[in-house]
Amino acid sequence: MEPLVAEFKSSPDLVLKLYHSSIRKNYPVGSVILNENASIRSIPIVTKGTLKVIRTEEDGREILLYYIRSGESCVMSFLGGMHNETSKVKAEVEEEAEILFLPIDKVNLFIKEHPEWLDYIFRLYHKRFEELLEMVNAVTFKKVDERLLGLLQKKQEVMGSNTLNITHEQLANELGTARVVVSRLLKQLEELGRVRLGRNKITLV
Numbered sequence: 001m002e003p004l005v006a007e008f009k010s011s012p013d014l015v016l017k018l019y020h021s022s023i024r025k026n027y028p029v030g031s032v033i034l035n036e037n038a039s040i041r042s043i044p045i046v047t048k049g050t051l052k053v054i055r056t057e058e059d060g061r062e063i064l065l066y067y068i069r070s071g072e073s074c075v076m077s078f079l080g081g082m083h084n085e086t087s088k089v090k091a092e093v094e095e096e097a098e099i100l101f102l103p104i105d106k107v108n109l110f111i112k113e114h115p116e117w118l119d120y121i122f123r124l125y126h127k128r129f130e131e132l133l134e135m136v137n138a139v140t141f142k143k144v145d146e147r148l149l150g151l152l153q154k155k156q157e158v159m160g161s162n163t164l165n166i167t168h169e170q171l172a173n174e175l176g177t178a179r180v181v182v183s184r185l186l187k188q189l190e191e192l193g194r195v196r197l198g199r200n201k202i203t204l205v
């Protein structure tokens with residue numbers, strides 16, 4: 001059963017409306033589907049693959065906020081679209097994705113017509129709120145090496161593989177730190193037998 005269908009298995013009518021009302025698009029890894037400060041005319045619902053949601057600071061540094069997986073949507077888009085605000089985050093494809101883009105007017109209509117749609121939005125809010133609290137806790141109280149290992153393990157879970165095709169620069173951006181710091185910590189993790197390093201590749205042991 002597809003994740004989106006599983007989310008609304010009690011309401012096949014809503015699933016049909018979602019597919020009928022949305023524009024379906026496919027994106028390769030690295031595609032940016034939503035930029036910061038962009039107008040939000042539709043919300044993305046991921047039916048296949050994974051997106052990562054990133055916040056960029058004024059000095060250009062980035063930090064990973066959370067992942068959007070198959071069957072999920074972006075609560076930041078819900079917020080911005082429903083209040084006619086621009087996007088506060090960037091959404092980038094982490095794993096080749098198929099996405100439904102649902103127009104904002106349909107988002108509001110479905111809230112009135114389908115209680116399970118509103119429940120879906122609230123469940124997403126709850127999950128993202130917990131993930132953001134976890135991220136704040138990590139940035140505030142954890143050392144960078146703990147955060148790095150946690151990020152690698154999260155990517156391992158999302159991608160379903162022990163081998164990650166990623167650069168030190170990408171990891172540094174997602175952690176909001178310098179590449180040299182990440183390279184040094186990865187070397188330490190390799191010496192401890194926690195990872196094996198290759199060219200643009202990291203294998204968790």
